[in-house]
Amino acid sequence: MTSYTTRCLAAASILVVVLALVLKCLEPTTTTQFYRLIVWNCFVAFLGFSLTVYGIPRTKHKFPPCLQGRDQGRKGTPQENTPVPEGVGIVSGAMFLVCLILCQLFYAYHNNSKGTERLMEYDAALLTICFGLLLGFCDDVLDIPHKYKFFIPTIAALPLLVSYRGVTDIVIPKPLRFLIISAADDHELTFVGDLLNHFAPIDMASSGAIVKLGLFYHFYMLLLSVFCTNAINIYAGINGLEAGQSVVIGLAIVVMNCLELTHENDPVVFTGNDEQHLMSLIIMVPFVATSLGLLCLNWWPARIFVGDTFTHFAGMTFAVAAILGHFSKTLLLLFVPQIFNFLYSLPQLMRIIKLPRHRLPTFDPKTGLMRASRLNDRKKITEDGEYNYHNLTLINLVLQIFGPMREDKLCIYLLILQVFCCGLGLMVRYGIAGYIY
Amino acid sequence: MTSYTTRCLAAASILVVVLALVLKCLEPTTTTQFYRLIVWNCFVAFLGFSLTVYGIPRTKHKFPPCLQGRDQGRKGTPQENTPVPEGVGIVSGAMFLVCLILCQLFYAYHNNSKGTERLMEYDAALLTICFGLLLGFCDDVLDIPHKYKFFIPTIAALPLLVSYRGVTDIVIPKPLRFLIISAADDHELTFVGDLLNHFAPIDMASSGAIVKLGLFYHFYMLLLSVFCTNAINIYAGINGLEAGQSVVIGLAIVVMNCLELTHENDPVVFTGNDEQHLMSLIIMVPFVATSLGLLCLNWWPARIFVGDTFTHFAGMTFAVAAILGHFSKTLLLLFVPQIFNFLYSLPQLMRIIKLPRHRLPTFDPKTGLMRASRLNDRKKITEDGEYNYHNLTLINLVLQIFGPMREDKLCIYLLILQVFCCGLGLMVRYGIAGYIY
Numbered sequence: 064m065t066s067y068t069t070r071c072l073a074a075a076s077i078l079v080v081v082l083a084l085v086l087k088c089l090e091p092t093t094t095t096q097f098y099r100l101i102v103w104n105c106f107v108a109f110l111g112f113s114l115t116v117y118g119i120p121r122t123k124h125k126f127p128p129c130l131q132g133r134d135q136g137r138k139g140t141p142q143e144n145t146p147v148p149e150g151v152g153i154v155s156g157a158m159f160l161v162c163l164i165l166c167q168l169f170y171a172y173h174n175n176s177k178g179t180e181r182l183m184e185y186d187a188a189l190l191t192i193c194f195g196l197l198l199g200f201c202d203d204v205l206d207i208p209h210k211y212k213f214f215i216p217t218i219a220a221l222p223l224l225v226s227y228r229g230v231t232d233i234v235i236p237k238p239l240r241f242l243i244i245s246a247a248d249d250h251e252l253t254f255v256g257d258l259l260n261h262f263a264p265i266d267m268a269s270s271g272a273i274v275k276l277g278l279f280y281h282f283y284m285l286l287l288s289v290f291c292t293n294a295i296n297i298y299a300g301i302n303g304l305e306a307g308q309s310v311v312i313g314l315a316i317v318v319m320n321c322l323e324l325t326h327e328n329d330p331v332v333f334t335g336n337d338e339q340h341l342m343s344l345i346i347m348v349p350f351v352a353t354s355l356g357l358l359c360l361n362w363w364p365a366r367i368f369v370g371d372t373f374t375h376f377a378g379m380t381f382a383v384a385a386i387l388g389h390f391s392k393t394l395l396l397l398f399v400p401q402i403f404n405f406l407y408s409l410p411q412l413m414r415i416i417k418l419p420r421h422r423l424p425t426f427d428p429k430t431g432l433m434r435a436s437r438l439n440d441r442k443k444i445t446e447d448g449e450y451n452y453h454n455l456t457l458i459n460l461v462l463q464i465f466g467p468m469r470e471d472k473l474c475i476y477l478l479i480l481q482v483f484c485c486g487l488g489l490m491v492r493y494g495i496a497g498y499i500y
Numbered sequence: 501m502t503s504y505t506t507r508c509l510a511a512a513s514i515l516v517v518v519l520a521l522v523l524k525c526l527e528p529t530t531t532t533q534f535y536r537l538i539v540w541n542c543f544v545a546f547l548g549f550s551l552t553v554y555g556i557p558r559t560k561h562k563f564p565p566c567l568q569g570r571d572q573g574r575k576g577t578p579q580e581n582t583p584v585p586e587g588v589g590i591v592s593g594a595m596f597l598v599c600l601i602l603c604q605l606f607y608a609y610h611n612n613s614k615g616t617e618r619l620m621e622y623d624a625a626l627l628t629i630c631f632g633l634l635l636g637f638c639d640d641v642l643d644i645p646h647k648y649k650f651f652i653p654t655i656a657a658l659p660l661l662v663s664y665r666g667v668t669d670i671v672i673p674k675p676l677r678f679l680i681i682s683a684a685d686d687h688e689l690t691f692v693g694d695l696l697n698h699f700a701p702i703d704m705a706s707s708g709a710i711v712k713l714g715l716f717y718h719f720y721m722l723l724l725s726v727f728c729t730n731a732i733n734i735y736a737g738i739n740g741l742e743a744g745q746s747v748v749i750g751l752a753i754v755v756m757n758c759l760e761l762t763h764e765n766d767p768v769v770f771t772g773n774d775e776q777h778l779m780s781l782i783i784m785v786p787f788v789a790t791s792l793g794l795l796c797l798n799w800w801p802a803r804i805f806v807g808d809t810f811t812h813f814a815g816m817t818f819a820v821a822a823i824l825g826h827f828s829k830t831l832l833l834l835f836v837p838q839i840f841n842f843l844y845s846l847p848q849l850m851r852i853i854k855l856p857r858h859r860l861p862t863f864d865p866k867t868g869l870m871r872a873s874r875l876n877d878r879k880k881i882t883e884d885g886e887y888n889y890h891n892l893t894l895i896n897l898v899l900q901i902f903g904p905m906r907e908d909k910l911c912i913y914l915l916i917l918q919v920f921c922c923g924l925g926l927m928v929r930y931g932i933a934g935y936i937y
């Protein structure tokens with residue numbers, strides 16, 4: 064168990080290394096104007112981190128009783144009834160928004176032919192993230208029913224879609240093109256292609272490589288926002304996991320943005336559009352910084368909980384960055400653990416198997432370890448005779464495979480899995496994409 | 501005491517009349533595209549009103565204990581300890597944001613040469629209002645210290661200023677021009693004019709009529725946002741006053757927008773710029789509708805409190821509408837009671853006279869009437885020998901002048917004052933402005 068100061072210093076060192084790498088890597092390739100913006104962005108991000116680690120210990124006593132939770136992972140220990148402030152993500156979220164607003168001041172002067180469009184997208188991004196934060200905080204305070212949680216992010220994402228000025232075409236991977244267009248004769252549409260053509264026009268000039276999705280693409284982006292907002296929320300519950308996974312995914316996006324920005328002249332593997340990736344980078348760097356600050360206090364043994372506030376706005380931030388950065392398909396490659404957790408949870412989410420109030424792993428006060436939880440663990444919800452399943456979550460699955468372990472070790476295992484999946488995702492995107500597109 | 505249903509029906513009738521008048525008055529002068537947008541806007545506003553009056557009674561039991569207040573105006577009655585949900589402005593605020601987002605869908609298709617700029621301003625407006633709502637709700641839940649309440653609206657207004665594409669010049673009233681430019685000889689600058697010219701260039705071609713304020717104008721807009729956000733917040737505390745004054749000011753702005761939109765060919769008295777006033781109208785109509793819905797439940801005897809949530813986002817909404825509608829000076833004419841209340845409160849706000857926790861009027865349970873409160877009314881805060889002042893608020897002043905009265909009568913008096921001031925403000929703007937500009 065490390066002290067808060069040690070953790071903060073460790074996090075600050077990691078952050079400084081990351082920021083230095085970003086600055087080092089982007090210096091040779093970008094214009095002076097771009098580079099100044101990135102320097103300012105990194106500075107603001109570090110400021111946001113500092114204010115977060117400074118601010119949270121000084122505001123957490125302000126949280127009212129309705130925002131004080133009990134740590135389910137300390138049941139049976141003397142700390143069982145220690146109230147832990149919930150929804151502290153509001154502090155890092157507010158800092159993050161302030162960082163974004165400060166960066167916008169510079170971004171506004173970064174004029175070019177499409178300056179107004181970019182600024183509009185920036186405003187829409189801020190709005191969507193702010194709405195996500197508001198939704199999350201309301202959820203923590205007022206406990207919004209589940210049905211609205213799918214409805215509200217849809218509304219919140221609408222301004223972003225209205226302001227979206229990017230392409231709405233997708234490129235069909237080469238191995239799948241035969242489904243749409245016959246390779247043999249003079250590029251005629253197949254039956255599937257013909258059917259598809261009724262809904263989304265296929266660009267015949269590109270030999271069926273490009274399908275103009277139009278409104279369907281907007282619909283896909285809406286779904287992405289709803290998915291991201293909820294995906295992190297259901298892959299949560301142990302100290303440090305929510306903020307940890309967000310930091311890992313955020314870093315993966317930063318790496319991707321840097322790759323794209325340094326390879327802008329290679330439009331085969333890379334999208335060759337630097338402005339989108341610049342915007343995504345500007346959003347992601349302060350996000351990683353403030354989430355890292357939050358993680359310092361949320362790491363086991365947690366003195367604060369991030370709450371739905373954090374999971375909602377973090378998910379929305381990823382969706383926004385992916386939509387404005389035009390890498391919404393790549394984002395799904397970084398979300399593999401979340402997607403797996405969602406699919407694996409489906410039988411419970413769809414109530415085919417009973418869904419208890421909490422599906423967290425069960426803490427064993429004798430050994431101090433976490434073990435996979437079963438449906439009946441907390442409250443009897445199935446008949447005695449009935450088969451008592453494990454709760455269907457990725458966290459439980461890891462515990463079933465590796466056996467009981469302490470909460471921080473479990474979190475590290477899950478974060479390693481996230482790092483592995485994100486690394487693999489980036490390799491797939493940049494290693495294989497060149498062959499199939 | 502009327503039932504909730506009666507009040508809702510009365511409010512709905514008022515709203516329908518207002519919407520019908522707006523539609524009737526704008527039909528002959530605007531283009532079909534504009535008019536369709538306004539029809540959609542009115543429809544969405546009515547929907548927002550209906551959802552607010554439907555939603556609040558169904559969500560108010562969800563408010564946790566930290567968001568349950570006691571009505572200070574019922575002290576000594578059996579209802580003294582009945583908890584009243586606080587911060588219910590979040591419901592009407594969320595509905596209002598949803599209305600604005602739905603209107604944006606139409607607005608986005610209303611393309612013209614400046615379509616992107618307008619859409620950007622719309623996004624920035626939504627963002628600023630959303631931030632105001634978030635700030636207000638956080639204040640209700642976490643009780644933000646006063647010093648930050650001046651700082652945070654400043655940050656929230658920055659995206660709006662960055663996205664602001666309007667003029668930053670002001671026109672000097674004719675009777676004051678002699679201060680800047682000498683009328684006698686060949687239009688030379690006076691000493692004051694010369695001094696001013698160092699900071700803000702004076703347009704000599706217009707004979708000193710126009711001063712280019714530039715960044716100073718941005719600074720003024722920032723101050724306006726901070727002022728509006730806090731002005732309504734300190735002119736509050738009796739049932740129905742916060743929502744009531746907002747509805748009155750909102751209606752005055754709607755009237756002004758309609759006047760401007762129907763007189764767009766008369767650029768002497770009117771600004772002659774219809775797009776700005778269209779945007780302000782689109783923001784104000786749903787705001788009036790949702791606030792009217794809130795007022796139904798907040799009217800004496802209040803079953804809900806609007807909370808700082810409402811006062812903050814309402815103030816921010818006015819500031820946003822005024823900035824984007826380019827009538828920030830006229831807005832101050834509509835805010836006369838708030839400005840008077842602020843100036844009158846200054847000795848207490850600046851701690852020259854002691855400031856108790858609450859400055860609400862004191863309720864006398866024997867008579868059931870409110871009377872002007874004194875500094876010592878609730879808790880002894882000054883020495884016995886010292887002179888015990890009345891609290892310096894406009895509400896108390898009205899009670900000192902007209903004597904004790906019931907809370908709803910007091911609210912009606914204050915609202916009549918607001919209507920009178922707003923009417924006078926509009927008359928000054930449109931009656932006298934033609935002579936002095």
